[in-house]
Amino acid sequence: EVLDSMVDTEYWYVESGSRANGRGKKNGLRQTKKWWLPSPRVPDIGLSQFQRNRLVFQAKLVHQILKAAMSINEEVLLQIPIPPAVTDALPKSGRAGLGEDLYHAITTEYIPIEEIFLSLSLKTEHTVLETMNRLEGAVFAWNQRISEEKSKKSPGRHSWNFMKDSSSELDKMSMCIERVETLMQLLKSRFPSLPPTFIEVVKIQYNVDVGHAIVEAYSRVLVGVAFSILSRVAEILLEDDLIKKPNTPLATLKFDLSSDVYLAGITETPPGHIRRSLMDQISLVDGSLDAVVRKKGVKQLRW
Template sequence: MSANSTRMGSFRRVVQRNDEKWWVPVPCVPSSGLTEKARKHLRHKRECANQIHKAAMSINNSVLSEMEIPDSYMASLPKSGRASIGDPIYRYMYTTEKFSPEYLLDCLNIASEHEALELADRVEASMYTWRRKACMIHSKSSWSMVKDLMSDVDRSDKNHILAERAESLLFSLKQRYPELSQTSLDTCKIQYNRDVGQAILESYSRVLEGLAFNIVAWIEDVFFVDSTTRNQD
């Protein structure tokens, strides 16, 4: 062993983590842990990165919401919103007088990000299916026309109520899982988008969002190792 590696070994302590991301490097900290000044500095950097992450996420969501929904997505929607989300969720959304998306999410016991994303896709598809049905009396099929007609829809209509509840459920789902991957609709929008300005802003904010999230996660890793090291001492 070289003199340099010996010095490093005596100065730093590596704590192995038992988690799924085995390929991520484990931080090293001094054997006595970080100084209070270093911890304060890292907390400040974490807060800055967290604010950047929130801003980038907000910008990305805003840009995606402004993108036109491709006709191909509307054409691929199921004929029944009920079939898309399943009977248990549909019954609660349709029969309950005071709809609570948070209560519904608690009952679903979502176990993974994959399950959450799958649910988001199904809820989003059912939402647009019900919106389209609510506007069918106008016999216009393209989304741009449907969107223009939403203000004229009878708000007591069953399809309109279900669409609003699906929208609130989707919002709560994304709030509960803020790092959720893009839905099928988001991916479809990006694929068919022809607005160069929107494309640049969406991709830039998405990259910045991912980078800021990683920085926060890396700082959290350092704090984890620091805490473990000090507790061992």
């Protein structure tokens, strides 16, 4: 419906690069990562306020669809069991799954998940997917450990101190699982078009429930379409800003699709206050986690 409503627009598309790609280049337009896609163009005076407001309103609708589709897809994948044939390929412990640095951050109390998120090196889609695989592997290992410990409990065979220590360890694991799942939600919201993780792939491949298969496939396609629409709208708004604000540094005009600033674009926002892309922030704070840990000297959860 949103795509069908995009008729009689003030913008159009051309095969050459956009103004954003050419900003700062003296010898023509530079090649973009998605050079095969046509680039948006707007009138010399920019978009009218009515057209811009309409685009932002459509983006809000699509963003709601995106969030709903992601939630449905995630819920369906949780209901699909991991096939026993591949469990041997998954990590046997949280430390092995996360690696030393990320394990230290997750198991250290009072370090906000947002700080861990910003400290990750997420410069390419491959590194983001690799991080997601590590996080999912750790959650699987901890859940397996919790299940095994609960099945071993027997008041008649173990002392009270042993049971108390075991319960304390399980509580710590449960807390770490919550922290990892929160970090995974941040990654998914920031990178909604990320390919399926290893666990998701094997779940889909070995799934035998037709209903789950249909809902998972439909919601996954819907996520991709919604994200593509939001990306195209962001490119049009950026092109419009480059016309109306030619002296504004390009970095301050990069919108974060999931930010409130982007979705609330109906009201004028000073260029200097526009939130930069999280990818830009990540590149600035990459490797800062160790400094945070050393500065706070906080306690780490161990077992």
